[in-house]
Amino acid sequence: MILMNEIPDRFWGLFRSINRSTYIEALLRINEEYEYSNYFLSREVCLQVLDEYFNQKRFVIWQDELEDEADETEPPAFRVLNWLLRSGWLRKVDDYASMTVHIVIPDYAAVMIEAFFKLTTDEEDETQIYIQNIYAILFSLKNDPRASIGLLNTAYVNTKRLNKTLQDMLHNMDKFFASLLEQKAYGELLKDHLEGYVEEIVKKKYHILKTSDNFYLYKNDIKRWISSMREDVSWMEEMSVRSRSKVTAADISEKLDQIERGFDGIEHRIANMDKEHSRYIRATVTRLNYLLNQEDNMKGLVIRLLNHLSDAEDQEAAIQETGNFMNLSQVSILSEHALYKKRKPRSVFKETLLPDEESVELSSEEILNLNRLKSRYSKKEIESYLDSHIENGRMEVTEGTVTTAEDFEMLILAYDYSTRRKSIYAVEDPEPELIDNGRYRYPRLVFVRRKEL
Incomplete structure (x- = not known):
């Protein structure tokens, strides 16, 4: 069943609503209780959950397009629950035997709520889950005579998801380079590095790839099993016979090749993450050193001067003004010698004058x-x-x-x-x-x- 065909038109009104954040928070709370109550909630329980949440946090709920004037007099929990039911995010199921109204979450809404959960929380590392699933599936395929071709398709799906997760991690590392140049003080940059990059990327994501149950712990076994499966023609023919669909040995071999290519892509992405990590560390150290020594370092002062000139509205006037304040006779600007030295008498000059040296051709x-x-x-x-x-x-x-x-x-x-x-x-x-x-x-x-x- 294609879930897109089940979504009502008013369902998308949540994203246009002025109360969007309130509705999303309410859905997350209901979903949390929904999972705890074995995926079955009564209307009374939903109202109790929302009422407790609204008592903890104060929300301003504005009149929405699906509401009328009578709804404004209802408590916040009633208003939000009724709006979610009208828009199709929740659905009522009447149990006439027990005279109870149950609230359920439709399949299409469950997909959206899961996305909201991932966007609002620090999700656990998924790389371990996917790599362990692939390892377990291929182990079963090789050793369990009851295993079918469906497990091989599942291993391929997990390989694609692992590649996508690593690619998302790699793309998310780019945002730290942008924040690197936004910090103007040493303390702010150090705090952003330690609390942002180290906590979010290194400890939660990058560090896991290098320690504990990491990718390299399973890679060699998985590649060895794929190679042995591809060479075992009798096993592939047996798998094709066991399959209910028309799957040939060539199809199985192609699927094994796709999984192996997926693992090559995983290695390539981890190598790119290593490069990005090293590049960010070097850039951070350079930026920290610049912010720490910019007042005492000639290079830092020149950079500040150029930045000042580039930000000026009238650059010609700024250059003229800067030139009026510059003291070109300072030793630190031109050379280690003063520009002017008092001349000695001509006689002394003649006595100390050395004979012309014969010019030597340079190599x-x-x-x-x-x-x-x-x-x-x-x-x-x-x-x-x-x-x-x-x-x-x-x-x-x-x-x-x-x-x-x-x-x-x-x-x-x-x-x-x-x-x-x-x-x-x-x-x-x-x-x-x-x-x-x-x-x-x-x-x-x-x-x-x-x-x-």
Whole structure:
């Protein structure tokens, strides 16, 4: 039976109602008593449960679309129960033998109430339940001769649910990154981390995956059983004969493959959770260190200045105002030496003047270290530069190759890259002649692509 076809139209009025939260709380209380009373409640018990709850908490119940003026004079418990009965969330069953009116929860409403319960409470960890169910089902399939194909379908459903639960856990970890940057004080961030992330994610979810009855405790046995079932052709044929529906051995093998692929997905999601956990811990430590030292740390002060400038409505005026207050002669801003030193007499200057040192040509490694170019260009960019100049497998450096400072830097980096073992390029002539185009002086190199690569 498709439950959607059983839902009356007025049922959805709860989500539009101004008393929505009151009705949901009432349903949860009735459902709690409903389970305790073996799923059978009288109207009097429902009214008693609601009356006790409304006495504990004060609620304002506004007139709803299904109510009339006479309903406003009724007590809150009567009003709420009558509204839930009219809208189809609850149903009356008359027992004429005992002259009693029973209140039951329809199947479609029970599904919604279970969702409300999960949204309003800290649900227990479901990963253990699903993995233990899969373990028990496959154990029964392998050892119990009465087991049928229905157990295999149940194991597949539990595998999908376990994957969905882990994926939800992984997605819920993202919200902690957003709250990380919202905290402006060290104490607030530490409290949010300890009471939020550690309590909700680490202790209740992530920690369970790594300790006690975790996934890895059952994984190897389950995979071994799946492999042995797939190889046991006689067992699969016996299962297909025992099945009432037309299930072949190929169908059973495909279902086993789906369960195994599901376990591969579970391992992948747990690995992603490990990465997210490590990334969040690193980000938290960095943020805590920044908030703790931002007043004393030059980097923290610069970040605060940039944030202030970006938040200003008139950024040009803010920059001008900041420049008027900056003292560029402070030692901590520019260098360890003062900007101005008193000049000594010319005679002293001549005596202490050292002879001109003969200029020494720097090596490529020294130039790289001096200009710190290694961090400016990646390996892929250097290879792209060489690829763009290659013709017939060769790149010949000429007077027109270097015209700007960037060209000069890329040529140096290309030469440095070609000397490495794993480079896909090499220099043909180790001692080329020099080129002087008036602005730059550099060797006439010839780059070729390595044949072995």
